[in-house]
Amino acid sequence: METELLIGDKSSTIASYESEDPFPPSIAQVNKSFPDPSYQLLNEELNPHKKNWNILSVSEQEVKEAFLQYASSKCCYRTAPAEKMVVRNLTPLNTYRYRLETFTEKREANLASELYYGGFVDSSAVGLPPAPWDIVVDPPPLFTDCEMHIPVPHTYFVQNCPDCKGQRGIKCQSCNGTGKKKCSSCNGTGSTWQEDSHVCSFCAGTGDKSCLKCHSSGWLKCVRCNESGLLLFHTELTITWKNNVAEHVAGKNSDFPTHHFQEVTGRKIHHDEQPMVYPITDFPEPSINASSRACIAQHKMKFVPGGLHRILRQKQTVELVPLTKVEYEWQGSLYSFYLFGNEKKVYAEDYPEKCCCSVM
Incomplete structure (x- = not known):
């Protein structure tokens, strides 16, 4: 699974699609005329006038426990600052993460060979070979990467080994x-x-x-034909299922490296899964609307119908990812670190008590 990470409100990728509508007017009108009731309900819940998501997601005790666990996991960190620190301020910087998952199927036909021992050959004289997309297979679970190789019926033929030119x-x-x-x-x-x-x-x-x-x-x-001089060739269909992911984290005015958000989960506040999803248009955070529109347009152009790929399913989610800046005092000096994600992971650029150690 590949992930494209778009960070901040000023992403050039998002801006390039902001003025283009990836859907025909008729489809857009249908979407507006028949809104999803659950989506309307969710929009009411997300109304910023009714809900304030920028609130503290952790207590002081949870902060101390997480920081102590973090310090204990580092072989060169002394735990005294984490054990005896005085918390001076907790600042919530919770942010939104948008994710689009597009589950695709790709079919490619290639020539394959195997040893020939004589006997029946299922050639085109036996029957007409099926087209790549006419072969029925059971797909893996949705949004799961998988690859399958299938010999195409009625495509077999015997020919001289290309390595030894039939000379064995x-x-x-x-x-x-x-x-x-x-x-x-x-x-x-x-x-x-x-x-x-x-x-x-x-x-x-x-x-x-x-x-x-x-x-x-x-x-x-000749190893390829095992000195027989002949090989049995056939068309092999390679089917690749892939979960293609694009992400965007709403930018925050902080020095926290946003790529660390990929390590954690958040609270899912929007979920939409369909054969083809529509862009989010009325989310309280404008950059989420823009990234939804851009990511859907990207995947629509990347996986053009009628080519090697086809889109089987799409899913878009919005998570509220907890982020708290912790300011604390240790031995008369002020320090800070970040606590982020449901997992309460710690990011501390500067830790006051480090020691030098080496493995003997």
Whole structure:
């Protein structure tokens, strides 16, 4: 599963699609004329005038427990600051994460081969080969990556092995098919020169040595066809199911690295799953509306109907991801760290008590 991460309100990817409508007017009108009742209900719940999501999601005690667990997991961190720190301020910076998942199926036909032992060949003379999209298969669970290889019926034929050209063997490249190589001791002269003329003891004066690679035969066994000279070919259909993911995290004015949000989960406040989803248009955070529109347009153009891909299902979600900035005092100095996600993970760029250690 691949994830495209779009961060902040000023993403160039989102802006490039902001003025384009990925759906025909007729479809857009149908969507507006028949709104999903559950979506209307959710919109009422998300009304910023009725709900304030930017509230503290953790208590001071939970902050201390998470920070202590974090410090204990680091071999070079002393736990004293986490145990004795004084919390001075907790600032909620909760943010929204939009995610679009597009579950696609891709079909490609390639030529495959296998050893031929004789017998019946299911060729095109037996029946008409089916088109790639006419072959019925059971897909894996939705939004799960998977790959399957299927031989296409009535596409088999027998042909000479392309490696040995039907000769059952391949000419030895070491000796160029001669079975002999020049003696390296006498450089092919058959004799060695010292004080007197001597017959080369390595080649017995012939100037040649037997090729060890092919055992003097000049040929090597063709491994691909197992010395039969023939192969059975067929068309193999490769079916690839893939969950394609695009994400956007609403930008916040903080120094927290937003890529860490990929490590955690949040509270799901919007879920929409259909064969093809429509862009969110009235979410309280404008960048979520923009990213929904951009991501759907991207996937629609990427997986064009009639090509190698087809879209089986789409799912879009919006999560409220907890993010709290913790300011604390330790030995008269102020420090800070972030607590984020339902998992209450800690990001602390500066920890006051570190030690140097080495593995002996």
